[in-house]
Structures are given as C-alpha cells and as structure tokens.
Amino acid sequence: MDLINNLSLGFGVAFTFQNLIYGFIGCLLGTLIGVLPGIGPVATIAMLLPATYALPPIAALIMLAGIYYGAQYGGSTTAILVNLPGESSSVVTVIDGYQMARKGRAGPALAAAGLGSFFAGCVGTLILAAFAAPLTEVAFKFGPAEYFSLMILGLIGAVVLASGSLLKAVAMIVLGLLLGLVGTDVNSGVARFSFDIPELTDGIGFITIAMGVFGYGEIIANLSQPEDKREVFTGKVTGLFPTQEDFKNMIPAVLRGTAIGSMLGILPGGGALLAAFAAYTIEKKTKLRPGEVPFGQGNIRGVAAPESANNAGAQTSFIPLLTLGIPPNAVMALMVGAMTIHNIQPGPQVMTSNPELFWGLIASMWIGNAMLIILNLPLIGMWIKLLTVPYRWLFPAIVLFCAIGVYSTNNNTFDIWLVGAFGVIGYLFIKLGVEPAPLLLGFILGPMMEENLRRALLLSRGDWTVFVTRGLSASLLAAAAVLLIVVLLPSVKSKREEAFVEE
Amino acid sequence: MKIKSQKDFFSGLMFTVVGAAFGYGATSYNVGTGARMGPGYFPLLLGAILALLGAIILFKSLVVETPDGEPVGAWAWRPLFYIIAGNLLFGILLGGLPSIGFPAMGLIVAIFGTTIVVSMAGDEFKFKETIVLSIILSLMSYAAFIMLLKLQFPVWPSFISG
Numbered sequence: 001m002d003l004i005n006n007l008s009l010g011f012g013v014a015f016t017f018q019n020l021i022y023g024f025i026g027c028l029l030g031t032l033i034g035v036l037p038g039i040g041p042v043a044t045i046a047m048l049l050p051a052t053y054a055l056p057p058i059a060a061l062i063m064l065a066g067i068y069y070g071a072q073y074g075g076s077t078t079a080i081l082v083n084l085p086g087e088s089s090s091v092v093t094v095i096d097g098y099q100m101a102r103k104g105r106a107g108p109a110l111a112a113a114g115l116g117s118f119f120a121g122c123v124g125t126l127i128l129a130a131f132a133a134p135l136t137e138v139a140f141k142f143g144p145a146e147y148f149s150l151m152i153l154g155l156i157g158a159v160v161l162a163s164g165s166l167l168k169a170v171a172m173i174v175l176g177l178l179l180g181l182v183g184t185d186v187n188s189g190v191a192r193f194s195f196d197i198p199e200l201t202d203g204i205g206f207i208t209i210a211m212g213v214f215g216y217g218e219i220i221a222n223l224s225q226p227e228d229k230r231e232v233f234t235g236k237v238t239g240l241f242p243t244q245e246d247f248k249n250m251i252p253a254v255l256r257g258t259a260i261g262s263m264l265g266i267l268p269g270g271g272a273l274l275a276a277f278a279a280y281t282i283e284k285k286t287k288l289r290p291g292e293v294p295f296g297q298g299n300i301r302g303v304a305a306p307e308s309a310n311n312a313g314a315q316t317s318f319i320p321l322l323t324l325g326i327p328p329n330a331v332m333a334l335m336v337g338a339m340t341i342h343n344i345q346p347g348p349q350v351m352t353s354n355p356e357l358f359w360g361l362i363a364s365m366w367i368g369n370a371m372l373i374i375l376n377l378p379l380i381g382m383w384i385k386l387l388t389v390p391y392r393w394l395f396p397a398i399v400l401f402c403a404i405g406v407y408s409t410n411n412n413t414f415d416i417w418l419v420g421a422f423g424v425i426g427y428l429f430i431k432l433g434v435e436p437a438p439l440l441l442g443f444i445l446g447p448m449m450e451e452n453l454r455r456a457l458l459l460s461r462g463d464w465t466v467f468v469t470r471g472l473s474a475s476l477l478a479a480a481a482v483l484l485i486v487v488l489l490p491s492v493k494s495k496r497e498e499a500f501v502e503e
Numbered sequence: 504m505k506i507k508s509q510k511d512f513f514s515g516l517m518f519t520v521v522g523a524a525f526g527y528g529a530t531s532y533n534v535g536t537g538a539r540m541g542p543g544y545f546p547l548l549l550g551a552i553l554a555l556l557g558a559i560i561l562f563k564s565l566v567v568e569t570p571d572g573e574p575v576g577a578w579a580w581r582p583l584f585y586i587i588a589g590n591l592l593f594g595i596l597l598g599g600l601p602s603i604g605f606p607a608m609g610l611i612v613a614i615f616g617t618t619i620v621v622s623m624a625g626d627e628f629k630f631k632e633t634i635v636l637s638i639i640l641s642l643m644s645y646a647a648f649i650m651l652l653k654l655q656f657p658v659w660p661s662f663i664s665g
Contacts, residue, residue, distance in 0.1 A: 051652055165511070167563070171518045171556040178525045178549050185542040190532055192542055193525070220586050223624055224579030393636055396621040399586060400614060400640055403593040408654045416594030420587045427583055431575050432514040450545040462538030 007129060010359030014367055019062055022055065023364045026063035027371045030070015034077070035383045037084045039398055041071045042440075043218070045334045046210035047401050049341065050408040057342035058357045062364040064338050068331050069121060069314045069365065072272055073372045076113035076307050077383050080106055089272035089310040092280040096295060096302030108242040109303050112250050114377045116308035120258040121369035124315025127262050128322075129362050132351065135323040139348035142324075144455035145466050149476035151449050154326045156480040157267055159438050160487045168434045176439035179204060180446020187454065199414040206337045206443055207409055210330075211402040212419040213436045217426020219395045242300065249292065250304035253283055257305035261312030266319050267328070275313030276306035315365060322358060323348055326445070330437040333444040508573040511564035518557030526550025582624040589621035597657065609659040610649070614641045 013019060033044045045064050052060035075087025080097035093113065100109040142150065159169035182193045183203025194200035242250065260282065261275035283305045284295050293299045318335075320328045325347030327333040339346045344354060351358045376383070406415040429436050460466035468474045506512045526547055535541030596616045599607035608616075618637040622628055648654045 050654075051648075054652055165560075167556060167560050168511070168514055171514075171553060171560065174549050174553040174556065175518065175521060178521075178546060178553065181546050181549075185532075187540075188533070188542045190542040192532060192546065193528055216586055216590065220579055220582045220624075223582035223586075223626075392622065392625040392627055393632075395586075395625070396589075396618045396633075396636060397640055399589055399621045400593070400617050400644070403590050403617060404610075404644060404648060407594070407597060408648070408656070411655055413594040413598035416590060416597075420590045420594075423587055423590065424583065427579075428517075431510075431578070432517065433510040433573070434514050450540075453545065454540045457537045457540060460538075462536055464537065 002133065003129060006133075006355070006359045007363060009355060010129075010361075010363030011367075013058060013356045013360030014062070014363035018056075019059055019360065019364060020367070022059040022063040023066050023368050024371055026066020027070040027368050027375060029063075030067040030072075031074035031372065031375055031383065032386070033067070034071035034074020034087050034090075035386055036074075036389075036394065037078055037082075039394070040087060040214065040218075041068045042210055042330050042334065042437075043215040043398070043402070044071075045331060045338075046207050046214065047398075047405045049207050049334065049338055050405045052338065053341065057339070057344055057354075058360050060338060060342060061335070061357065061361050062368075064335060065318070065361060065365060066368045069311060069368065070372055070375075072307075072311045072314050073114065073117050073376045074383065075310075076117070076303070077110065077376065077380065078387065080109045080113065080303070081384060082387055087272075089276045089314075090307070091273075092276050092306045093303055095280075096297075096299050099296065099298035100300065100303065103298050105298065108246050108300060109298075110380060111242050111377060112246065112254075112300050112304040113307040114373055116250065116254040116257065116304040117311040118369055118373040119254055120261055120308035120312035121315055121372075122366060123258050124262055124265065124312040125362060125365045125369070127316055128319055128365070129359075131266075131319055132323055132358070132362070135319065136348040136351050139324050141472065142348075143470070143473075144452040144459065145470050145473040146476065148449060148452040148456055149467055149473040149480075150324065150326060151445050151452070153476045153480040153483075154320070154328065155438070155441060155445065156483055158328065158441055160483045165433075166487060169438045172429075172434055172436070172438040173442040176442025176444075177446040177449060178442075179209070179439070180443040181450065186447075186451070197414075199410075199412060199418075204418065204443075205406070205409055205415060206334070206440070208406050208415050208419045209422055209443060210334060210440060211406055212422020213426035213429065213439065214330075215398060215402045215426075216419070216423025217430055217436065219398060220423070220427045221430045222391070223395065246300050249289070250300050253301035253305040254308045256282060257308030258312045261309030262316045264309070265313035265316030265328075272310035272314045272317070275309040279305040279309030311369075318361075318365075321346060322350060322361075325350075325448075327441060330440045333440050336444050506564060506572070507567055508564040508569045509575050510573045511560050513575060515557045515559070515561030515564055519554050519561060520557070522550045522553025522555070522557055524550075526554060585620055585624035589617045589624070592620055593617040599661065607657050607661045609657045609661070610644065611641050611658060612660060614644060 029044065033039045033041065045067055052063065071087050072089060075085060075090035076093050076097065079085050079090040079093040080101050083094055083098040085091045085094055097109045100106060155173050159166060159173060182200060184191050184201050191201040257279040260279045264275040264278055280302060283301050288294060295302050317328050317332055320326050321332045321335055327336050336346050344350060402419065403416055406419045407413065409415060426436060456466055467477060529543040529546035529550055532543035533541035534543040534547055593613045595605065596608040596613035597610060599605050615637045618640055619633055622633045649656060649658060
C-alpha cells in the first residue's frame, strides 16, 4: 500500500519536535484570529509570511495551513457566543448557534461545532491523501494548453461559486491578472508598467496587495460602522457535553456536512465559506424529527452541519493546490506565494520532488485537527475571555504588524507606501461592492497564465484552436463554459442570489 | 439618463479606465504575434477585456433597475485618513526620508508613532490607554521580530545608535 507508506513518511516528518511546535503555533494563531471578528486568515497569513523566511519550508507551510483550518474552529466560538461571525465561513453558524446560547445551551453548541469540525477535518485529510496521487498522475499529462485551460476553469469556477455580481468578479480577476504582470517580463526582460521605479521592476509583492486590500481595507470598513453592542455569554457555558438526543440529531448532520464540504472544497472557488452555506441550506430542506427545535431557533443540526462542512472544505481545498499548483481560493493563493518564497514550484512535481513536504503537510493536518479539538473544547474559557478585548486595541496592532510585515519582506520602505495605496484601493473596492478575493487569485495566476499561453501558442505556431483541438484542454474549457451557462440560467441565477442573501 | 446603480456605475467606470490605461500602456511594448508573443501581447489582450467588461457593467448600471439605487454611501474619511497616515508614518519613522534629510528613527519610535496615529481612527481615543498599548506592542515586536526572528530592523534612532 503506497498510501500507508506515504502517510507513515508524512507522520515521521510531522511528528518531529520542530514541526509539532510550528503546527501548534499555527493552530493557536488560527483559533485566535478565528475567534476575533474583524481579522481573517487571508490578512493573518499575509502578515506572517515574511516571518516564515527564516523557517524551513515544511515548518512554514505546516504553520500557515494550521492558521487556515484553525480559523474554521475559532470562528464558530464567536458565532455561538456573540452572535457575530468570527470568520466569514461561520456566517450561517450564527443563526442557530446563537439561539442555542440564548437558551443556555452554548455548551452543546460549541461541542457540536468542535466535534463536527474534528470529524470533518479527519475525513477531509484522508480524502486529500487518497486523491492526491491519482490527480497528480493526470496533471503530468498536462501541456501548456491544458494548463491555460485549467486556469481558465479555475478562475471561472472561483467567481461562479462566489457571491455577488458575476461580471464584477470576472473584471476583478482580469484586474488581478494585469497587476500580476507588473514588473520585468521573464521572456524579454522588459520592465512592464513599472514607471521607471526600480522597486516595481520586481513586480508588486502579493503580500503587499493582500495586506493592503484585506487588512487595511477591512479595518477602515469596520471602523466606519458604529461598534455593535456585543452580548457575550461568558458565564453561561456549562455542561459542554451534548445529550443523547443531541447526538442523534447531529451525527447525520455532521456526515452530510462533511460530504458536502469535501466535495465543494475541491472545486475551484469552493473552500470553507461556500461549503458552510450549502450544508446549512440542505439541513434546512430535510424534515424535522418530531419534537425537534425548528431551524433559526437553536437547532443543533444548524451548527453541526455548516461547521463540519467548512472544516472539510478548508481541508480539501488543498487538493488543487498540491496536485495541480492551482489555488482554488485566496488563502490557497497565499500558500502558492509561501511555497514560491521557499523555492518550491507548486504543482504535480511537488509530490515527487519534495515527498517529505507533501506528505508531512498532509499528516500535520490530522495532528493539527487533534490539537484544535483540545484547544477549542477544554480550553474554551480562554477564548471567551479574549472576546472581551475591545476592537480599539486590536486594529492598531493589526496595522502595525502589517506595516512591519511588508517592510521586512524586502527591508524597503517603498513597500510601505505601496501597502498604503492598496489600503485605499481596498476600501474603494468595499465601497463599490466588488469582492477582492478574485483579484488576489488573478494576481497569483497572471504570470503563470501568460507563460502557458505563450508556450501553447508558440507550439501551435500562433493557432488559437489548439485549446479546443486537444481533447483534455477542450473538455476543461467546456466545463468552464457549462459552469458559466448554468449560473446565467435565469432559474439558477435567482436561486444563487437567494442563497447569498439569506445570510 | 439616470444612474440606476451607483456602485455599478463607478465600478464599471473604474474597470473601463484602468483597463484602457493598461491596454494603452501595453502598446508601448512590443506586442508581437500569437506565435511570438511580445511583452505587450497579454497585457493588451487583458486590458481590452477589462475595458469591455467595465463598459458592460457601466451600461447595466444605467439600464437595469435596482430597488434602492445601490448608493455608494458616505466615505469614512476619518478612519481612512488615520489608518493610511499611521501606515505611512511608520515607513517615515522607521527608514527616514533621505530626500528631505529626515533621519531614521528606528522601530520603537515608529511603533509609538503608528499606534498613536492609528488609534485616532476609532470612535474612542484615550491617550493613556494608547501609550500602554504602544509599550506592549513595542515589547512584543522587539521580542518577536528582533530577538526571535532576527529580522534586520533599525531599532533605535540613527543618531543614537550611530
């Protein structure tokens, strides 16, 4: 059994003292930012990327991955206790979770979220391990034409499944692709769009964009709203353990949530947020058992299903990244950046050229999930205390760490001016109702797309039909077209809008 | 003609202008042909697509009715100003501005300056609290970035440390 061998190699790597420590730091930080509303994994990972320069690549990736799935755990705590989503993927958990807390059942709600997440995380990791090898085989058959088509599919998928206006999201991708082209062209050596600024010939750092748009932009938007009166159910968390009745209700919900989350995570644009939405919608469609609390009034299934789904989705969204080198969402786009910083070219060759890294990362996720369940359930009191920290202490710290982070990437103040500019742009995006996540995806994929387009057309001597005459490429493009058509169908369109308005 | 969606109108305008600007900029590089793409080929293509998408969004904003006109709303000038100013101040204090001969003040001074300015972005500003926060952040940053991660930062003003 290859899988067993590979996993044992992975666990060998993940169980070293150093990697355990960094995995733990990642999970701890992930829970921390998950609990705190107003700061998400994208900004945090961007902030910490510079700090990982000094680490060995495997430790760095284990830590950054931990932040992402750790945030899925932490987000539910805030959702349940404060009626605020700590993380965007916990938006739906708020609905039933908070109602449970109001009825004095915060304990079982937290336990349902934690146990569901743990189960989903384990399954998601297994799926990741099982699917990685066969998918990598497929990826090796890819030529430049296929890669280009795959990226088109990935980018289209990313916006189709995202919320908000489709047109604007596609425009944001294209804008991201363009920004990704700033700097020296690798083929001709021409510095493009650099305005004779020496710092710009190296291109815009994606850390700079991520921090400016996601960090500063969000903070400014948060501050422009009056602070909510937070009602925190701190003293009332007693009796963590769900009753037998609760278990009967939540187990099928956890199973369904895990299945949906695992599937949606693999899809481009999927990941945690969409998985949680879909899982909640499906739970609502199933029939209530006699005597069960209706949805919206504190049904435990309304907590268990989306929380399982978002964690499963967070786990399986690593599949396209690790096997194809294509990031399915903004967090994975940052992971691409993290890998490139450490001179690892993301893609199918990672598994063969860096097997310790590949399997070590996967094994670390299982260990990380185990750490998280301990961090989140018995130690829940610590996180509740954290919720009493006012935002006015947090945002100066976030701005400061962003500024230190961008400076330290190149030890250059130019990046600080640039991150300020992107902060203004990020706020502008929020005001204009355009989502910034597709921009980051486009930004990461820009140079890769250009390179593959160039190669594909060079091989075909300028013949654009190469993308449809090669079978694999044609089917990828066809899939992208089908996705677009399906979303634009009037019936689906109204459903899609409905689904995202429901929050 | 009336704008039916303010948000779409301005975002469409933004995409069109930015797309056109990138496209125009791309023509100053060698565009080449499909088989031999020059550095201007892909940006020109993308710029045109972006301008086109922007134009469609713009057109829709003038035609498709929305219930409330989707106003952009008031700008939060105060947080916008203080957050960005705090960020820029960090760069100035940390690295100095050689062009006007402003000396580098180092990390600690930069942390105090940034924390104070950024804190003013909030609704409540308490000076004492902000100073305490600055001290805590300075200690944390020194421990994490200088001692633990050994990042190369000027810590103290250049005229003291030399």
